[in-house]
Amino acid sequence: xxxxxxxxxxxxxxxxxxxxxxxxxxxxxxxxxxxxxxxxxxxxxxxxxxxxxxxxxxxxxxxxxxxxxxxxxxxxxxxxxxxxxxxxxxxxxxxxxxxxxxxxxxxxxxxxxxxxxxxxxxxxxxxxxxxxxxxxxxxxxxxxxxxxxxxxxxxxxxxxxxxxxxxxxxxxxxxxxxxxxxxxxxxxxxxxxxxxxxxxxxxxxxxxxxxxxxxxxxxxxxxxxxxxxxxxxxxxxxxxxxxxxxxxxxxxxxxxxxxxxxxxxxxxxxxxxxxxxxxxxxxxxxxxxxxxxxxxxxxxxxxxxxxxxxxxxxxxxxxxxxxxxxxxxxxxxxxxxxxxxxxxxxx
Amino acid sequence: xxxxxxxxxxxxxxxxxxxxxxxxxxxxxxxxxxxxxxxxxxxxxxxxxxxxxxxxxxxxxxxxxxxxxxxxxxxxxxxxxxxxxxxxxxxxxxxxxxxxxxxxxxxxxxxxxxxxxxxxxxxxxxxxxxxxxxxxxxxxxxxxxxxxxxxxxxxxxxxxxxxxxxxxxxxxxxxxxxxxxxxxxxxxxxxxxxxxxxxxxxxxxxxxxxxxxxxxxxxxxxxxxxxxxxxxxxxxxxxxxxxxxxxxxxxxxxxxxxxxxxxxxxxxxxxxxxxxxxxxxxxxxxxxxxxxxxxxxxxxxxxxxxxxxxxxxxxxxxxxxxxxxxxxxxxxxxxxxxxxxxxxxxxxxxxxxxxxxxxxxxxxxxxxxxxxxxxxxxxxxxxxxxxxxxxxxxxxxxxxxxxxxxxxxxxxxxxxxxxxxxxxxxxxxxxxxxxxxxxxxxxxxxxxxxxxxxxxxxxxxxxxxxxxxxxxxxxxxxxxxxxxxxxxxxxxxxxxxxxxxxxxxxxxxxxxxxxxxxxxxxxxxxxxxx
Numbered sequence: 001x002x003x004x005x006x007x008x009x010x011x012x013x014x015x016x017x018x019x020x021x022x023x024x025x026x027x028x029x030x031x032x033x034x035x036x037x038x039x040x041x042x043x044x045x046x047x048x049x050x051x052x053x054x055x056x057x058x059x060x061x062x063x064x065x066x067x068x069x070x071x072x073x074x075x076x077x078x079x080x081x082x083x084x085x086x087x088x089x090x091x092x093x094x095x096x097x098x099x100x101x102x103x104x105x106x107x108x109x110x111x112x113x114x115x116x117x118x119x120x121x122x123x124x125x126x127x128x129x130x131x132x133x134x135x136x137x138x139x140x141x142x143x144x145x146x147x148x149x150x151x152x153x154x155x156x157x158x159x160x161x162x163x164x165x166x167x168x169x170x171x172x173x174x175x176x177x178x179x180x181x182x183x184x185x186x187x188x189x190x191x192x193x194x195x196x197x198x199x200x201x202x203x204x205x206x207x208x209x210x211x212x213x214x215x216x217x218x219x220x221x222x223x224x225x226x227x228x229x230x231x232x233x234x235x236x237x238x239x240x241x242x243x244x245x246x247x248x249x250x251x252x253x254x255x256x257x258x259x260x261x262x263x264x265x266x267x268x269x270x271x272x273x274x275x276x277x278x279x280x281x282x283x284x285x286x287x288x289x290x291x292x293x294x295x296x297x298x299x300x301x302x303x304x305x306x307x308x309x310x311x312x313x314x315x316x317x318x319x320x321x322x323x324x325x326x327x328x329x330x331x332x333x334x335x336x337x338x339x340x341x342x343x344x345x346x347x
Numbered sequence: 348x349x350x351x352x353x354x355x356x357x358x359x360x361x362x363x364x365x366x367x368x369x370x371x372x373x374x375x376x377x378x379x380x381x382x383x384x385x386x387x388x389x390x391x392x393x394x395x396x397x398x399x400x401x402x403x404x405x406x407x408x409x410x411x412x413x414x415x416x417x418x419x420x421x422x423x424x425x426x427x428x429x430x431x432x433x434x435x436x437x438x439x440x441x442x443x444x445x446x447x448x449x450x451x452x453x454x455x456x457x458x459x460x461x462x463x464x465x466x467x468x469x470x471x472x473x474x475x476x477x478x479x480x481x482x483x484x485x486x487x488x489x490x491x492x493x494x495x496x497x498x499x500x501x502x503x504x505x506x507x508x509x510x511x512x513x514x515x516x517x518x519x520x521x522x523x524x525x526x527x528x529x530x531x532x533x534x535x536x537x538x539x540x541x542x543x544x545x546x547x548x549x550x551x552x553x554x555x556x557x558x559x560x561x562x563x564x565x566x567x568x569x570x571x572x573x574x575x576x577x578x579x580x581x582x583x584x585x586x587x588x589x590x591x592x593x594x595x596x597x598x599x600x601x602x603x604x605x606x607x608x609x610x611x612x613x614x615x616x617x618x619x620x621x622x623x624x625x626x627x628x629x630x631x632x633x634x635x636x637x638x639x640x641x642x643x644x645x646x647x648x649x650x651x652x653x654x655x656x657x658x659x660x661x662x663x664x665x666x667x668x669x670x671x672x673x674x675x676x677x678x679x680x681x682x683x684x685x686x687x688x689x690x691x692x693x694x695x696x697x698x699x700x701x702x703x704x705x706x707x708x709x710x711x712x713x714x715x716x717x718x719x720x721x722x723x724x725x726x727x728x729x730x731x732x733x734x735x736x737x738x739x740x741x742x743x744x745x746x747x748x749x750x751x752x753x754x755x756x757x758x759x760x761x762x763x764x765x766x767x768x769x770x771x772x773x774x775x776x777x778x779x780x781x782x783x784x785x786x787x788x789x790x791x792x793x794x795x796x797x798x799x800x801x802x803x804x805x806x807x808x809x810x811x812x813x814x815x816x817x818x819x820x821x822x823x824x825x826x827x828x829x830x831x832x833x834x835x836x837x838x839x840x841x842x843x844x845x846x847x848x849x850x851x852x853x854x855x856x857x858x859x860x861x862x863x864x865x866x867x868x869x870x871x872x873x874x875x876x877x
Contacts, residue, residue, distance in 0.1 A: 153414050154422045154435035252798075274431055275770065279797060284360065318421045325415065 017094070017112060017119050018145065020334050025121065025145070029114055030094035032061075034121050037337040044096070046123025047107035048073065048188055051338045063098045065106035065134075068217040069188060085134065101125035102136030103290050104189030105218060111139055119143040120304065124338075126289065127296040128160060130193045144306035145334060148314030149291040150269055151322075157269060157293040163286050164197035170265060170284055171202050175241035180262035184282070187211045187247045189290050190267055192218070194245055195225040206230050206239060208246035208255075251282070269293070302327065313338040350378050351386055351448045352481045358496050367497050371505035382448040384535060387506070388527040389452070389488075391499045397491030398458035399466045401429055404490065407467055411474065412436040424817075425770055427763070430486035430493075437474050437482065444476040452527070455488050500738060510536055515737040518550040523597050541669070548582040548593040549619060549665050549673065550737045554744035557728065561708045561747070564728065571677060571731050572703045572711060574723035575746055576660055577635045577833070578625025579642075583607065583659060583697075585614045586669075592624070600624075605647060606657050606696055613691050617669030620684070621735070622661040622700065632660075632722040634876075635847065636835045661688065662700045662727075665735055673735035680735070718749040719876065724832065725749045751830035752872055753852055754864045757785055758825040761807045762818050764792070772807040772819065773800050775851075777829060779842060781866040785823055788842035788869060789831070794851030803854075826858040827851050834872050844869045 018027050024036030024043075032042045039056035046052050046062075048069030053062070055074050062070060064082035071077060083089065085108070088097040093115075098108040103124040112119045120141040129135040150157075157163075171181045185191050187210040195215075198205060205227040207215065212229035219225075227245060228234075236258050250256050251264065263283045270276040271285030292300060301309055301323055309331040311320040316333045324331040357370035371390070375383060388394065409419040414436065423432040454473075458466050470489065477485050487493035503521065507514040520536055523546070540547060557564075564570065580595040590611035592601045601607075604624060626633040626641075637655045641647065664684040665673050672680060681702075688699050703726070705711040711726060718725045725748035733743035756777030764773040774792050778785035795803070803825070810822040830852040837845030843866070855862075 152422045152425060153412060153418060154426055154432060156435070156439075272435070273426055273770075275427055279771065279801075281797065315421075315425075318418060322414075322418055 017114050017117065018121070018143070020336065025334070025336065027094060027112060030091040030096065030112070032091060032094075032096075034110055035123065035336075035338065044110050045070070046101065046110055046121065047104055049104070049124065049186075052123060063106045063108045065221055066108075067106075068220050069106065069214070072213060072217040085137075099137045099139050100134035102127060102129060102133055105133045105192065105223070107133060107189075109137070109139055111141065117142050119145065120306075121145040122147055122300075124149070124291055125300070126292050127299060128157075130160060130196075130290065132192050132196045133189075133290075138300075138303050140305050142306060143308045143310065144301065144304045145310040145312060146297065146300060147291065147338070148297065148311045148316050148319040150289065150293050151297055151311070151315040151319030153294045155269065155272055155293045156295055157272065157287050157289055160288060163288045167194065167197070167265070167267070167286055167288075168199045168202065170263070170286075171198070171243055174263045175203055177263075178241070178261065180239060180241065180259050181243045182251075182256065182259060182262050182264040183243060183245050183267055184248045184251055184264065185245065185267040185288070186290075188214045190288070191215075191245050191247070192223070192225055193288065193290065194267055195227060198226070198243060200226055202241075202243075204228070204239070204242040206234075206242050206244045208244070208250050210247050210250075211245050251280075301329070308332075310334045312336045348448050348451060348481060348484070349445050350374055351382065352484050354386070355484055355495060356480055364501060367501050368505045368508065371497070371502060372509050375505070375509045379447060379449070380532065383532055384527045384530050385448045385452050387502065387521070387535075388525075389448075389493060390495055390497055390502045391521060392494070393524060393527070394488065394493050395452060395455045395491070396459075397489070398455050399463075399470060399489065401490060403463060403466065404429070404433060404470070404486075407471055408433045408437055408474070411471060412438060427770060430490045431483060433486045433490075434479075434483040440475055440478045440482075442476055443478055443481075445481075446473075451485060451488060456528075503738075506536075512536070515550065518737050519547070522547055522550055523593070523599065545586040545589065546584070546591050546599070548584060548591070548597075549621075549671075549735075551580065551582065551595050551621070552736045552744065553595075553739040554727065554729075554746040555739060555741050557745040557747040561711065561728065564745075567705060567708055567711070569731055571681065571729045572705060573662065573700045573727045573729070574703065574718070574721060575725040575727045575748060576623040576625050576632055576700075576722075577724045578623040578632065578638060578660070581622060581624045581659065582665070583610065583618075583620045583622065584666075585611050585618045586616055588616060594624075603642070603647075604657055605652070607659070610693075610696070613693060614687075615668070617666055618687075619664070619666035620659070620661050620697070621663040621665055622659040622697070624657055624659050626655045627658040627660075627698070628656060634835070635833060658696055658698050660698050660700045663735060676732040676734065677729055678731045715747055715749050723749075751832055751848075751852075752834060753828050753830045754779065754868060754872075755826050755855055755858060755862065756788065756829050757823045757860045757863045758803075758821060758827060759785055759787060759823050760818050760820050771800060772804045775827075777827060778823070779864050779866050779869060780861075781842065785860075786841040786866060788840050788844055788866075789829060789846045789849045791827075791829055791849045791851050794830075795854065799854060823860045826855040826860060826863050828853050828855050834869065834876075836873060842866050842869060844873065 017029060018025055023033060023038040023040050025034040032044055033040045034044045035046050035052040036043050037054060042059045043057040044061050048066050060076060060080045064084055067080055067082045070080055083098055085098055085100055088095050095113040097111045099111055101107040101109045101123055103126055107123060110121045118141040120139050124147050125136055127136045174181045183194055185194050191211040207227040207229050215225045244259055265284040265286055266280050266282045267286045267288040269287055269289030269291055272287040277285035309323050309329050312334045313336055320331040320333050323329055354370055354374040358367050405419055409416050426432040458469060473485055503514050503517045506517045582593045584591040588611055590601060592604055592607055594600050626637045641651060641655045661684055664680045667683060685699055688697055715726050728745040728747055730743040756779055758775050759778045760776035761772040762774040763770055776787050776790050778787045807819060807821050811819045812822060813820045829849055831846040831849040833847035835845050836843060839845055
């Protein structure tokens with residue numbers, strides 16, 4: 001009996017390539033952390049949102065298109081190692097590679113392989129393409145660590161092309177009524193997603209400083225998004241029938257009031273719910289999300305062929321229970337400190 | 348129903364009154380004639396009750412969506428609205444159909460009387476043919492809690508515009524609980540009221556709160572100043588030898604007040620009086636608490652009638668000898684009212700509201716500050732030459748309530764709200780100190796801005812000590828000033844008191860938990876009552 005017990009413990013302790021500790025998701029074999037929330041020696045970064053890419057790491061390893069974001073937000077330059085998608089490298093026998101996650105520009109799923117077993121950490125992801133970030137790549141694995149931001153069956157987003165059309169229609173209608181159109185979306189990711197699909201024939205596009213900064217950083221690696229930065233020198237009276245893309249934190253600020261008269265819309269998956277829409281106090285809510293909805297999460301879990309699923313930030317309890325009941329896949333919860341940037345009030 | 352759904356979306360998508368009015372007018376211009384009365388009924392809150400059990404609705408929707416019931420319940424908890432939850436999880440339809448509003452509402456009423464099996468078949472049948480907002484509106488009607496973001500005032504304005512009639516006329520005709528199945532647009536708006544609808548009250552004239560200084564109202568002698576009473580505002584009608592008592596909420600409450608039963612024998616036909624129904628003994632009003640022992644009871648025992656005897660304190664006379672006299676000046680109506688109350692043997696069941704004689708506004712102010720001592724909750728100020736208007740209007744009548752009582756309490760429990768506040772902790776329980784212990788004494792929901800709610804919601808999530816079902820107990824740290832209109836002993840809360848109209852006045856960020864009030868302070872407030 002004693003022998004058996006010891007064997008069991010050995011299994012749980014040494015077979016898991018990735019575990020969660022106080023600093024983050026940890027791979028002991030390679031001595032690296034994935035998106036850690038406390039300072040560590042080596043951090044593999046899935047993407048540039050602030051809850052995944054934090055300040056204070058000795059070394060950062062991220063996808064090459066995340067580098068300008070890192071420079072913008074953290075300012076680290078010497079200690080960053082940029083890797084390309086699908087270009088594996090090894091640390092102490094662990095084969096590591098980055099794969100497109102479709103969430104934002106540079107966003108990656110991180111694949112770790114050791115002694116024939118494959119782990120995939122999704123970071124944040126979506127399967128539906130937004131036409132801007134590199135489209136999600138299906139990575140087969142044994143252990144799948146997935147986010148669950150929208151992991152409830154009430155979140156089934158419309159086709160994004162319908163939403164882009166609705167946004168342009170909203171803008172067009174506002175122009176006709178003599179209003180500016182304010183579109184609120186996170187400055188990294190959502191803003192570019194919106195900008196890429198605005199019909200520029202409708203009117204002028206203006207940008208909040210946070211969005212303009214991000215666009216400029218992305219311009220250094222060849223991206224070109226439309227829009228003019230709003231500065232104190234701008235003649236505000238000339239901003240008429242225009243679209244203004246701003247982060248959610250800009251709502252209800254004196255800065256925004258200067259754009260009056262305007263109609264304001266929030267672009268976020270949370271806008272799927274009426275209560276969230278009304279609480280925001282916006283004229284309109286577009287359920288445009290950079291995360292998987294319920295369908296996509298289910299599709300990902302099934303398609304990866306994983307035999308063990310670990311659910312992180314979101315509705316982790318419910319989604320994990322659902323996965324094990326519905327698919328008979330072993331499922332557990334990884335308690336992380338990632339949150340959802342779409343709901344963040346300030347950046 | 349598509350036209351009605353479009354109307355709902357337009358109302359839902361704007362906060363501007365004029366756009367809402369225009370949306371209703373646009374709807375009325377294109378809608379089927381038969382649908383219009385149903386739309387008006389639904390828009391003014393006159394809607395059929397829920398035909399099916401909500402547990403059944405949840406079960407059927409989960410089946411169709413292929414999810415276990417527990418997952419539906421978890422989702423519902425997040426959405427906070429049953430109809431919306433149903434709409435969001437139901438599979439997308441591939442065969443959308445349109446139904447008339449009349450058909451849907453007829454179905455809602457009919458489904459009440461059929462078997463569960465038939466309910467399931469009919470409801471899932473509709474689900475398979477509806478999507479988006481249509482599905483949401485259908486589910487709202489099916490769950491019996493359909494609300495639209497329009498006041499009846501907005502509906503009245505739209506109808507007045509559409510029918511090219513006076514708003515007051517429309518308001519009068521929409522009063523009470525009318526039946527959309529028996530009414531038509533013509534019977535509602537074109538019939539002869541005096542002959543066909545003698546039971547209908549006049550729309551109540553409601554006062555705004557006085558915000559500025561009363562000295563700005565001009566000379567005190569131009570005003571009728573009355574104690575503001577805390578009973579039930581009502582309208583007493585004697586017509587065609589029948590008696591009707593309507594509440595301000597437009598409920599017919601005749602049966603609830605047997606004290607008034609014989610008035611149709613005493614007062615002549617064509618008499619309508621506006622006043623306050625209130626328990627009264629020894630020449631003054633009793634606490635609202637006493638009234639509450641009567642309201643809602645089916646059988647009024649002799650004991651209750653004796654402990655809480657009701658009178659109507661009469662403010663105004665709206666109709667006399669069958670003539671609508673609302674446009675005559677208040678002093679004339681009041682004089683006539685006084686004469687009537689003195690002439691007929693009313694046995695002190697109808698009492699004239701007191702016209703307080705103050706030498707100046709300062710005296711009135713002093714009375715108002717101590718109104719509770721005088722069994723009142725403040726003063727009513729009415730311009731002596733004012734007509735009896737319709738609805739809430741500014742300028743001629745004001746209510747001038749005494750300052751609410753207030754107390755500082757510590758937030759100890761929180762629960763998430765519903766609807767707009769779903770998934771946000773916005774329903775709070777507050778406590779005061781009883782020696783070293785915090786004892787809960789009230790719940791409060793309103794009074795904070797959305798920004799404050801979000802901040803506090805965040806704080807609650809980070810400072811939860813324990814969870815009991817939907818309720819969280821939190822660190823006793825945040826202090827709020829709570830206002831209320833009345834206080835009484837009660838066994839409902841551990842503190843032993845119950846408040847009337849509690850609300851949050853402000854978040855006292857300057858105070859620590861130890862600075863909050865005590866149970867003694869609450870009991871003192873009760874002792875101070877007359």
